[in-house]
Structure formats: C-alpha cells, structure tokens
Amino acid sequence: MHLTITVLILLTVLPIHAADRLDDGIVNPWLLDDDPLPTGGKSPKLAFTMSLLVPGLGELYAGDPKRAAVFMGIEALTWFNYLRWRNKGNDLKADFRAFADRNWDENRYREWQEYNRARGSPYIETETLPCKRALDGCHRVDTQQYYEMIGKYDQFVFGWRDVSDVGFQIGNGDVESNQRIDYENQRNESNRFLKRASVIIGLTVVNRIASSIHAALRVRSAQLSISPRPDETGFAIHVRF
Numbered sequence: 001m002h003l004t005i006t007v008l009i010l011l012t013v014l015p016i017h018a019a020d021r022l023d024d025g026i027v028n029p030w031l032l033d034d035d036p037l038p039t040g041g042k043s044p045k046l047a048f049t050m051s052l053l054v055p056g057l058g059e060l061y062a063g064d065p066k067r068a069a070v071f072m073g074i075e076a077l078t079w080f081n082y083l084r085w086r087n088k089g090n091d092l093k094a095d096f097r098a099f100a101d102r103n104w105d106e107n108r109y110r111e112w113q114e115y116n117r118a119r120g121s122p123y124i125e126t127e128t129l130p131c132k133r134a135l136d137g138c139h140r141v142d143t144q145q146y147y148e149m150i151g152k153y154d155q156f157v158f159g160w161r162d163v164s165d166v167g168f169q170i171g172n173g174d175v176e177s178n179q180r181i182d183y184e185n186q187r188n189e190s191n192r193f194l195k196r197a198s199v200i201i202g203l204t205v206v207n208r209i210a211s212s213i214h215a216a217l218r219v220r221s222a223q224l225s226i227s228p229r230p231d232e233t234g235f236a237i238h239v240r241f
Contacts, residue, residue: 058215089193096186109159
C-alpha cells in the first residue's frame, strides 16, 4: 500500500512536460548550479534546497503555488498522522504495561524457577528476564524486553495471576492464561500503531525529495536560453515555461 501511495505522488507531482524538453526531444537536465537565471535571478539549487527543508517552499519560489499546496498538504497530513498514531501507540503501551504490573507476579515466577531447578531443570529456560527498572544487584535493565518476554514466552506463564491456583509443572505450554492472551492482544495493538507511525516517516522523506526535484525542474524550465542560431540578428532568444 505504501509503495502505491509513493507511485501516485510521483505520478501526480512530477509529470514530464513537453516544455521541459530540448528541441531535439532530450529531457532538459536540471543542473543545480549557483548561477542565477536571467529571468528574476532564480536558482534551481536554491529551489531544491528550499523544498528539501519545507516541501512546497521551492514551488512557491518557482512561481507554482498549486503544486506548492499539494506538497505542503502531503507534508502536513503525514506529520498529523505520525503524531496521532505515535501518541495512540504510546498510550496503549502505557496501558498494557500497567496491566502487566497488576497481573504478572515476578515473585511467583521465581518460585516456579526454583521448582524447575529442584527437579533438575527439565524445562529448559531459554530466556533470562531482565529488570524493568534499575535495582540494586541488577546486571541488566531492559524495560522493553521485560514487558515483551512475560507475554511472549511460555517460560513465564506461571507469573500470571489467573493461573495462581494451578500447581507448578514443567509443561508450561499446556497452561492457559486468559490474562496472558489479553495482554498480548493489547501489546500487539500498541505495536501496530507505532509501526504505522514509523512507516509514515518514510513517506515524508519521499515527499521532500519529490518536491525538491520538482521545484528545481520548474525553475530550470523557466530560464532564458540563448542559443546561436542564424537569423536576422544572428541569435534567437527562446523562453521555455
């Protein structure tokens, strides 16, 4: 879907006009030089830089307000959705972490570990639970991994309070916890919004690049070109818009 949106933007805002071609049909290159153009002293390089900083600004400089509105609108829309989805994802993250703090008991999980080790560790503990905050004697603090592990791996199932009446065993995968399922659904929903926010940042980059190229092309295509051509004066001045 994101690739489709990108292609549509490029097709919409970067058409190759006949006016951008030389007389022999070759596309006019947009040379980003520092030399001001004869018409109004406008520079493609400056237009490129302006739109790279603020999409649409280079189009305004080039005298193309309609395309400027398109690029500025896309920029505003992407940032609006980025902030909206990021804030939503972070709110849900705070909710599922609070849910875990209420319903997952690390002490009970440690009791299960002792039970497992007393029997020769028949359940192979592949994960090491980090601390969720800095504590005395804690060698590894990783809050994100802490909250991911307790819901993701069967190893930690006996920490959930709704299985507190289930006797310890080594077949953790056979123990069902509705709280664990609920928790994982909450965590997945939060991650879904945060991933949306990260993807849309990529769209802002595409928009800036597209706007920069378009602005430079618009300024370049409006320049005066002086080419030696035999006629009454010996030269012909051609204006391309």
